Amino acid sequence: QLRLQESGPGLVKPSETLSLTCTVSGGSISSSSYYWGWIRQPPGKGPEWIGSISYRGNTFYNPSLKSRLTVSVDTSNNQFSLRLSSVTAADTAVYYCARSGKFVSRSLEWLPDSFDYWGQGTLVTVSS
Amino acid sequence: QSVLTQPPSVSAAPGQRVTISCSGSSSNIGSNYVSWYQQLPGTAPKLLIYDNNKRPSGIPDRFSGSKSGTSATLGITGLQTGDEADYYCGTWDTSLSVVVFGGGTKLTV
Numbered sequence: 001q002l003r004l005q006e007s008g009p010g011l012v013k014p015s016e017t018l019s020l021t022c023t024v025s026g027g028s029i030s031s032s033s034y035y036w037g038w039i040r041q042p043p044g045k046g047p048e049w050i051g052s053i054s055y056r057g058n059t060f061y062n063p064s065l066k067s068r069l070t071v072s073v074d075t076s077n078n079q080f081s082l083r084l085s086s087v088t089a090a091d092t093a094v095y096y097c098a099r100s101g102k103f104v105s106r107s108l109e110w111l112p113d114s115f116d117y118w119g120q121g122t123l124v125t126v127s128s
Numbered sequence: 129q130s131v132l133t134q135p136p137s138v139s140a141a142p143g144q145r146v147t148i149s150c151s152g153s154s155s156n157i158g159s160n161y162v163s164w165y166q167q168l169p170g171t172a173p174k175l176l177i178y179d180n181n182k183r184p185s186g187i188p189d190r191f192s193g194s195k196s197g198t199s200a201t202l203g204i205t206g207l208q209t210g211d212e213a214d215y216y217c218g219t220w221d222t223s224l225s226v227v228v229f230g231g232g233t234k235l236t237v
Contacts, residue, residue: 063226113161
């Protein structure tokens with residue numbers, strides 16, 4: 001059974017960088033059939049997609065976060081990571097990592113599909 | 129303000145059927161697959177429906193999905209108290225180049 005687990009600090013100061021890692025177990029991250037993504041959910045609100053990455057390192061970023069965002073993959077450790085710089089209180093949320101399938105768009109680009117496996121989530125609070 | 133519009137809440141009695149709507153546009157629901165997620169309190173979202181109407185292994189056939197034009201619908205039959213949760217639709221938005229989620233619908237049984 002595939003399992004994803006987020007890890008990283010639960011408290012980050014304003015203007016600093018939020019860093020999280022997702023460790024995948026029970027399966028290989030090095031599959032061409034999937035993307036690996038980050039989704040966050042502010043308290044009491046709906047999910048917001050942050051970005052996704054393939055095992056080869058191809059990335060898809062939410063344009064609203066792109067200038068502050070880096071998603072990377074480490075296939076040797078079966079992990080992928082998130083770095084979000086210059087955080088503010090608006091970045092306080094539960095952060096989830098998840099696996100998604102792929103679908104081919106009308107422009108023949110492979111894009112992230114639905115998220116079928118999720119980590120349990122980790123609350124990150126931005127506060128001084 | 130979410131790109132995908134869902135009713136904030138729906139309710140129905142145990143054993144009854146309920147539908148949850150998700151309204152979008154030609155750049156998202158109208159041209160891409162829709163998925164549905166169930167989020168029980170304090171837990172991660174769980175995939176219920178993918179590619180508009182397919183159920184992952186282990187999801188009972190009480191849950192169904194459909195799509196017509198720029199709207200999608202999640203149907204749940206034989207409601208149980210354990211179905212009380214928040215439900216979200218999601219899809220890719222071609223114009224925004226982003227995965228978008230609805231604002232969520234709270235189901236009360």
